[in-house]
Each structure stands twice: as structure tokens, then as C-alpha cells.
Amino acid sequence: MISQDMAALISAQINREFYSAYFYLALSAQAETMNLKGTAAWFMAKHGEELTHALKMYRYLIDQDAPVVLMGVAAPEAVTDGVLRIFERTLEHERTVTSSINTMLDHALTEKDHATAIFLQWFVTEQIEEEATVKDIVGRLRLFGDQGYGLLMIDNELAAMAKQVGKTAGATSGTAQ
Numbered sequence: 488m489i490s491q492d493m494a495a496l497i498s499a500q501i502n503r504e505f506y507s508a509y510f511y512l513a514l515s516a517q518a519e520t521m522n523l524k525g526t527a528a529w530f531m532a533k534h535g536e537e538l539t540h541a542l543k544m545y546r547y548l549i550d551q552d553a554p555v556v557l558m559g560v561a562a563p564e565a566v567t568d569g570v571l572r573i574f575e576r577t578l579e580h581e582r583t584v585t586s587s588i589n590t591m592l593d594h595a596l597t598e599k600d601h602a603t604a605i606f607l608q609w610f611v612t613e614q615i616e617e618e619a620t621v622k623d624i625v626g627r628l629r630l631f632g633d634q635g636y637g638l639l640m641i642d643n644e645l646a647a648m649a650k651q652v653g654k655t656a657g658a659t660s661g662t663a664q
């Protein structure tokens with residue numbers, strides 16, 4: 488059993504994960520309008536990954552016999568000023584998610600809630616990987632440009648990466664608690 492405060496923080500994070508999924512779905516749709524199939528596939532794969540994050544937390548609350556409080560998901564922000572900006576916003580967004588995960592972990596440690604602290608470790612590690620991946624994409628877009636041949640090359644890379652994200656998400660959901 489975990490505290491009411493801890494459960495409330497996790498419920499709020501479930502909402503943020505659903506927002507992330509919604510945000511990436513919007514960015515996938517935006518990429519489709521730009522004929523960037525690889526970018527659209529990558530954001531669609533990220534959409535699925537964020538849903539698995541929300542459901543991991545949902546399952547944790549259920550397993551801890553804690554209340555699940557589902558809240559309205561805000562409309563996602565529209566990013567229409569180019570591919571570089573789309574990925575810069577993605578990086579900024581992931582950094583806010585990292586910050587909220589860290590706040591939850593701080594709270595768990597304050598409460599000496601070892602179970603939740605261990606549970607959250609997975610998300611801490613996941614955020615390191617997610618930020619690094621997006622930072623790399625932003626760097627490549629700055630280096631090669633977000634138009635013309637440079638963009639085509641990166642879009643092709645994202646198509647390949649999307650398949651990998653899909654496989655990882657599948658493996659993750661298979662082990663979700």
C-alpha cells in the first residue's frame with residue numbers, strides 16, 4: 488500500500504503520459520501533412536510507447552491497491568513551424584517529463600517508499616534514453632538541415648528507428664507489471 492499523496496502524484500503522471508501520447512499523435516499527423524512518412528512513423532511509435540508508460544503506472548496503482556484518478560487530457564500543442572522545431576519541442580517536452588519523474592522519485596524517497604522508488608527507476612532510465620535519442624535527432628537536423636536532401640536522409644533514418652521503437656515498446660509491454 489502506498490500513501491494517498493504518492494498515489495495522487497502517480498495519477499497526475501498518468502495524465503502527463505497520456506498527454507505525451509496525444510502530443511506525439513498530433514506531431515505524427517503534422518508530419519503526414521508534410522509527406523514525411525518516416526517522421527510520422529517515428530512519432531506514431533512514440534505515441535504507442537507513451538501509452539505503455541501510462542498503463543505501467545496504472546497497473547502499479549492497481550497492484551498497490553491505490554486509487555486511480557483519471558483526468559481530462561489537454562488538447563495537444565500544434566507545432567507547425569518546421570521539422571527542427573518539432574524535435575526541439577519534443578526535447579523540451581521530454582525534459583519536463585524527466586523533471587516530473589524526478590519529483591515523484593524525490594517524494595517516494597522522502598516517504599521511504601522503497602517499492603515506488605524501485606518502480607520509478609525504470610522511468611528514470613527510460614528518460615535518459617529518450618532525451619539522448621531526441622537530442623541526437625535535433626543535432627543531426629541542425630547539422631544537415633531540415634529541408635531538401637538532409638531532411639530526406641533523416642526521414643529515412645526515422646523510418647528505420649520507428650521499427651526499433653515498436654519492437655522495444657512491444658518487449659516493454661510484454662513485461663509491464
Ligand code: FEO
Nearest residue numbers: 504537540584617
Ligand atoms: Fe513517457 Fe517520454 O515519457
